[in-house]
Amino acid sequence: MSYFVHITDADRSYLAGLPLSDTAKEKVEDFIDYAIAQVGDAFRNDPANRTQPGGRYFHRDLLLLDVWGDGRAHRIDFVVNDEHAHVGVLIVVYVDHQ
Amino acid sequence: MATVTKLPIAFAETMASVLETSNVEALAPQEVSTHIGMCVYLQGLFAIARQSITERVSQGMDARTFAAEYEPALAGLEAILTTTQRIMTKAQTSVLPQPAEQVIASYRALMDDVMSLREFLANVVAKAKMPARPFDWKRAQEAEAAFARGETKPFERSAKR
Numbered sequence: 001m002s003y004f005v006h007i008t009d010a011d012r013s014y015l016a017g018l019p020l021s022d023t024a025k026e027k028v029e030d031f032i033d034y035a036i037a038q039v040g041d042a043f044r045n046d047p048a049n050r051t052q053p054g055g056r057y058f059h060r061d062l063l064l065l066d067v068w069g070d071g072r073a074h075r076i077d078f079v080v081n082d083e084h085a086h087v088g089v090l091i092v093v094y095v096d097h098q
Numbered sequence: 099m100a101t102v103t104k105l106p107i108a109f110a111e112t113m114a115s116v117l118e119t120s121n122v123e124a125l126a127p128q129e130v131s132t133h134i135g136m137c138v139y140l141q142g143l144f145a146i147a148r149q150s151i152t153e154r155v156s157q158g159m160d161a162r163t164f165a166a167e168y169e170p171a172l173a174g175l176e177a178i179l180t181t182t183q184r185i186m187t188k189a190q191t192s193v194l195p196q197p198a199e200q201v202i203a204s205y206r207a208l209m210d211d212v213m214s215l216r217e218f219l220a221n222v223v224a225k226a227k228m229p230a231r232p233f234d235w236k237r238a239q240e241a242e243a244a245f246a247r248g249e250t251k252p253f254e255r256s257a258k259r
Contacts, residue, residue: 008241025256035160060160062159063158063226065155065222094241
């Protein structure tokens with residue numbers, strides 16, 4: 001199953017402004033496509049991936065080495081609300097780059 | 099741990115163990131060639147391992163998966179370097195014949211590569227294991243409110259950069 005992944009303008013701007021090369025930013029979009037839009041129930045329901053027990057959020061953390069840019073490893077954490085998953089919608093509530 | 103990483107670590111561990119227990123000064127010419135050839139071969143394998151890790155993580159991967167897969171490799175590299183330190187200390191305190199010096203020089207070049215891979219991997223594993231920042235309720239509530247007002251849009255890829 002593939003979900004519609006909703007994302008705010010603020011988070012779109014945040015992603016666009018990350019200190020990554022254009023190619024690395026494409027990899028971030030790939031990750032949203034395959035790791036969030038197509039996330040499996042097993043991953044979402046794994047307590048290790050929930051932000052709190054019984055809560056409505058899971059997180060998906062991307063590790064990316066930007067060999068086209070600064071050559072450094074980056075972590076981009078996506079926190080996602082899945083209370084509308086039953087109707088095929090996930091909401092990225094925020095993104096955090098470390 | 100992927101085979102491409104596992105194999106050179108296993109071979110290098112064996113080689114370190116053999117070098118530590120053998121009498122380097124008394125190696126026969128054929129043994130000297132074998133040791134030097136092995137060092138060069140292992141340097142090639144470690145270069146392939148590094149390239150493989152770089153290719154995987156530059157495509158982007160789940161941080162926890164990466165840490166689970168490669169943290170054992172880091173422990174393996176640490177173990178090799180610990181044994182190597184003992185070998186080098188012993189070599190520095192002995193007067194070695196020319197062939198033994200050649201073996202130690204080749205081994206030192208191999209260990210420089212192992213050390214470089216260890217530093218690279220330690221840096222990426224540390225990033226993968228970095229704890230998430232505390233949950234940001236404010237941003238979460240703002241995003242949910244935006245969704246409720248119909249202000250969020252389904253994700254679409256950017257136009258080709």
